[in-house]
Amino acid sequence: MTTTIDNETAPIWSHANEKARSAGQWVRPQNIFSGRSSIESATIDGVKVIRLSAVPMADTEFRRSYSVVDEPVWRGNDTISLPFELEWQQSLPARWDFLFKLPESTKCFGLGERYSGLDLRGGRHTLCATDDPDHDESIDAMYQSIPLLILASGEETYGLFLDSPAPQRWHLDCNLDGQGRIELFSRHGWRLYAIGPASLPSIVRVFTNLTGRANLPPRWALGYHQSRWSYPDDESVRQIAREMRSRKIPCDTIVLDIDYMDGYRIFTVSRERFPNFRELISDLTKEDFKVVPIVDPGIKNDPNYPIFLEGIQNNYFCKTADGKLFLDTIWGGTSALPDFLNEKTRKWWSEKLGFYTNYGVAGIWNDMNEPTILDMDTAASGLKGKKPLSGEIDELPPDDNQTLIQQLDNEKIGHLEVRNLYGYSMCQATYEGLIAKNPDKRPFVLTRSGCAGIQRYSAIWLGDNKSFFEQMAKSVPMLLNVGLSGVAFAGADVGGFGKDADSDLLVRWFELGIFYPFFRNHSSMGTRPQEPWAHSPIVEQHIRNLIEMRYRLLPYIQGLFWEHVRTGAPLMRPLVWHYPSDQFAAQVDDQFLFGSEILVAPILQRGKTQRLVYFPRGLWHPITGGSPIVGGKAHMVELKLGSVPAFVRDGAIIPMAAIMQSTAEYDRMPITFSAYGDTASGVYFEDDGESFGYREGIFNEWFLRVERDSFKAQEVHRNYQAPKREYYLQQQGVSKPVQLVG
Numbered sequence: 001m002t003t004t005i006d007n008e009t010a011p012i013w014s015h016a017n018e019k020a021r022s023a024g025q026w027v028r029p030q031n032i033f034s035g036r037s038s039i040e041s042a043t044i045d046g047v048k049v050i051r052l053s054a055v056p057m058a059d060t061e062f063r064r065s066y067s068v069v070d071e072p073v074w075r076g077n078d079t080i081s082l083p084f085e086l087e088w089q090q091s092l093p094a095r096w097d098f099l100f101k102l103p104e105s106t107k108c109f110g111l112g113e114r115y116s117g118l119d120l121r122g123g124r125h126t127l128c129a130t131d132d133p134d135h136d137e138s139i140d141a142m143y144q145s146i147p148l149l150i151l152a153s154g155e156e157t158y159g160l161f162l163d164s165p166a167p168q169r170w171h172l173d174c175n176l177d178g179q180g181r182i183e184l185f186s187r188h189g190w191r192l193y194a195i196g197p198a199s200l201p202s203i204v205r206v207f208t209n210l211t212g213r214a215n216l217p218p219r220w221a222l223g224y225h226q227s228r229w230s231y232p233d234d235e236s237v238r239q240i241a242r243e244m245r246s247r248k249i250p251c252d253t254i255v256l257d258i259d260y261m262d263g264y265r266i267f268t269v270s271r272e273r274f275p276n277f278r279e280l281i282s283d284l285t286k287e288d289f290k291v292v293p294i295v296d297p298g299i300k301n302d303p304n305y306p307i308f309l310e311g312i313q314n315n316y317f318c319k320t321a322d323g324k325l326f327l328d329t330i331w332g333g334t335s336a337l338p339d340f341l342n343e344k345t346r347k348w349w350s351e352k353l354g355f356y357t358n359y360g361v362a363g364i365w366n367d368m369n370e371p372t373i374l375d376m377d378t379a380a381s382g383l384k385g386k387k388p389l390s391g392e393i394d395e396l397p398p399d400d401n402q403t404l405i406q407q408l409d410n411e412k413i414g415h416l417e418v419r420n421l422y423g424y425s426m427c428q429a430t431y432e433g434l435i436a437k438n439p440d441k442r443p444f445v446l447t448r449s450g451c452a453g454i455q456r457y458s459a460i461w462l463g464d465n466k467s468f469f470e471q472m473a474k475s476v477p478m479l480l481n482v483g484l485s486g487v488a489f490a491g492a493d494v495g496g497f498g499k500d501a502d503s504d505l506l507v508r509w510f511e512l513g514i515f516y517p518f519f520r521n522h523s524s525m526g527t528r529p530q531e532p533w534a535h536s537p538i539v540e541q542h543i544r545n546l547i548e549m550r551y552r553l554l555p556y557i558q559g560l561f562w563e564h565v566r567t568g569a570p571l572m573r574p575l576v577w578h579y580p581s582d583q584f585a586a587q588v589d590d591q592f593l594f595g596s597e598i599l600v601a602p603i604l605q606r607g608k609t610q611r612l613v614y615f616p617r618g619l620w621h622p623i624t625g626g627s628p629i630v631g632g633k634a635h636m637v638e639l640k641l642g643s644v645p646a647f648v649r650d651g652a653i654i655p656m657a658a659i660m661q662s663t664a665e666y667d668r669m670p671i672t673f674s675a676y677g678d679t680a681s682g683v684y685f686e687d688d689g690e691s692f693g694y695r696e697g698i699f700n701e702w703f704l705r706v707e708r709d710s711f712k713a714q715e716v717h718r719n720y721q722a723p724k725r726e727y728y729l730q731q732q733g734v735s736k737p738v739q740l741v742g
Ligand code: GLC
Pocket: 228, 229, 257, 258, 294, 367, 368, 448, 463, 464, 497, 522, 523, 524
């Protein structure tokens, strides 16, 4: 299934050659492929999927996939033709090139975490896990690497999923010649799935069918998380908790960054600063807080540190090419890196997590897992400092020339080829560890790095952003692409991590952040504090109101996650998701739909109190009340500081809870079905918010309908003994009690 590419139309094959060509020296590489390839097709959820596979040698097996968990029955067929005239070749022993056409009207979405607008077309996108805190237009490799490209043209959409953990660069019409190119740096094989044509929701549905979906998050993880690098001691953590409760700012989680540890040793707690950790966690738990500590992969090189010794004795760590222990600088100084590809290491790590669960912590935050190596000078070829894949490489360095060696299914492999699996396999170990400790509790794991399928194990956040309006604005299209790449549970540090947040930015970021599926305020050491009360009473008042709105929306948010579990749909959706034939909607990426019913249009610039909002067809109601706005066009809308920048579709019912201080109160809260419009309908989902019971059908789902003022609740599924609570219907400012009976 290889194609000869004629010289006249030959593409520029590589970044390095691209530079050389402008000096008139470009030479097209030969196709050296003499391995084995196959092409098969299947139907998944009614959508056609073609699977192309290749290995470089005729007698090698196709590798097992880390990302794909559910394969359909494939049928071989020689007559299958690939969309977009896709061609491929092996150009060097450890380099593959793919070429495809990008029709003029086609938009490009997905590819996980990209510092880009929603449409990725015109840019180069490197997928090689990289910790680079300088997020700006020059960055084309970030923490997450998800090789799903969505090609959308009106109602007709395709997905191209290159299933390989190896580093890759996607060039999407960079030369405005209508060509897409992928350079894949792998000594092994790959599989490419071409999904479609189908609608955008169907493409994401099929992709998440292949790579899996997130489980329902525990309800507490949908509340507000307060974090900072770092709350340095017991007293400062208690103080945060006291402030939250005494100021009546709803909050579920307090996050512990690296300073809880003893000298940054993982699986330890500093005795000086946290003399009674158990009591701290237990007191916070009594106050309805969950605690989520950070857990980094780097294990300090210290002969008196049992974890380090266990790792050495049992061969759990990554090696150098000459078989020695790999050591480099991470927070704790010289450290080793567990080899999470090795199943034994993962098991060990899972068991070690008992250290945290025995203290009563509720979830785990996995950071630095690209992995990051802080010492730039000692990192040799292929892993130079923070930028592991240099833009100049044309081929993967040989394994014995790589800085780290890992163990993949009993075979040694240079780290670079499987680098994108590091964070993923760490999260796998973490998730499995948490499940093993509490088999019926939905785990909460948060990660910085991941690859296709990471949603099965972990939520993600966008890493070290800065307190700039520009970066807040970028979080919208970034999270939209992350969601289209299968990861629904995602957010960005509200308020910004690096640099100082001013009050205008902080309030505006909360206005947006209450709609991030993962909602956490986090900031770096040395920056201006940005806890809700840290700036001024008026800022605090705005932030309290906004967080309260998040908690009120929890029933709706849980319904959206339930939809994700069933269909793969993200919570944050580009307008084109629901309005594929609307030409204007396709261009919008500074607004988004939160589920199908809420349009969010945040203020994204300093000092502004108005913005242009594009409303798709229909009527839209400001979520907190006011005259409806006629859609199908853009309107200039006033959004004063502290307002909720959201509009509800006419005809929707949004289930809302009463204000609570944490989700521990959720089951006692009255639920109000807010109907927007005379005739409205909606869905209400309820379960216990913590167990896997929903997988066995222990949940309730209601279809709600209001006509004039008659309310009907139709039982779609009912197998959960819901707590006794009051229900209300709210319509046109009037609230009345209703019964939830089928
Ligand atoms: C990394 C993380 C950041 C964290 C810091 C210290 O920069 O991205 O969130 O606060 O490390 O652990």
